[in-house]
Amino acid sequence: MTKISIIGLGWIGLPLAKLLQKEGHAVIGSTTSSEKLVRLKEEGVNAIQFELAPFPQGRAFQELFTCEILVINIPPRSRSVSGDFYLEQIKFLRSMIDQSAIKKVIFVSSTGVYPKENREEAYTEIEAIDKTNSGNLTIYKSELLVSENRNFELTIVRFGGLIGDDRIPGKYVAGKENIPGHTRVNFIYRTDAGKMLAWIIEKNLWNETYNGVAPIHSLRKDVYGKNAHELGLEPPKSYQNSSDSKDRLISGDKIRTTGFEFDFPNPLDFPYSLET
Template identity: 70%
Template sequence: MSEISIIGLGWIGLPLAKILSSDHSVFGSTTSADKAASIQKEGINAIQFALVPFPQGKGFQKLLSSQIMVINIPPRSRTSTGELFLEQIKFLRSMVDQSSIKKVLFVSSSGVYPEANRKAAYTEAEYLDKDLTGNETIFKSELMFSEDRNFDLTIVRFGGLLGDERIPGKYVAGKENIAGHTRVNYIYRNDASRMLAWIIEKELWNEVYNGVAPIHTLRKDVYDQNVRDLGFEPPKSYQNASQDDDRLISGDKILSTGFEFEYPNPLDFPYSRKS
């Protein structure tokens, strides 16, 4: 049994904590005291901890006493320049360096790959720098944890995290000129949590893995399925089909370790529409 701390008991982190807690001692963080209390009632050791960007909270030192840390605090890139996120990562890296943590699992995003479409899928071996990345904030955050370290590190770059109440068709309902001819790079929520647990259990350290379901369905097919199954308004119009290549992210590397997706096809993702 290992002690594992999870920074960010959110949409992926909380299911991960529940998976790991059957075999490990798990502590996790959330920025809200009320949410920490609510999670405690579910049997998960939750601690209020925030990076503003300096660390703030009560008893958060417990998070730094584990052997393994999962860092799951995605940047709010749509609402900020990324500067605060990078300051948070900088503080967190400093805290890890001064702690007893020996292994770090860093949750990143496939948005780090270039935005250009091409015939070949983007793989973990892709060369990246600040001029080639599709998201400089994500790229810099990975560098902050990977450079000059004395701990084992594995980075997971997730594609679009969907399923349950996150429904693709909801975001395009009634809209015009939607791109439906490209293929998706999605992963179901619980498969993402299972993949993180798999990496820890199999000790797949000092690697980079893409977290993307192996079947890359057409966007239009996903939206149409959401319309049929969940009653969303369909998009008013789609962009004309293009002969251009897709921007595909390969998930073959994690499959080669023996990991199996419960939902390899985005058309099968379970959803729970809320009124």
């Protein structure tokens, strides 16, 4: 039994916690909400209220850093706070890791770190990324903050679009006009994301970088159309004219070479629900 802490019991963190508990690990996680803390404990998930504001605050949150493995799952909220705020959060986290006995860390990142340029070949984990070509400097800098000059093992997981359940692509474009529909998606289903993180822990896949992207890259218009048909959503009123331009594809093949299998390799098969 391994003691594992999850910073961020959110959309992926909570299913991951339940999966790791089922596998026999001692799991503790964090939430910023006192109301959610009560619900988590009712669901049998050991949780502590902990917030990075950007400095750490909460009650008895030091227990989160007494684990062997730490999963950092707090994506930047770029729509509501600045990238600088997120980087300060990561700096505080890194400081607490350095002062702890934590041996292994998974840092949940994003494929947004790759260049925005569309091209023939898919982006892979060996892509040379720096501040001049990264598609998201905040994500790029956060990976550096976690990885540089460390004394712990680290694996970075770059997820594509986290989709499924109540996150419905067709819902966001319902009734809209001039929607881009002829590009291909880089999606991963919610439970596959959690399953992938658990797989990395189980197989000791440390000091690596993995993309979390389903192997089939469906056309956006096909995803939107299927959502509309199955869920009764209004389809987009119109799409942009198709072009011969290349896609910005992200390869998720590397994790599959370790034996990992996606339960939902095709975004057209992702389960959805309008219930929240």
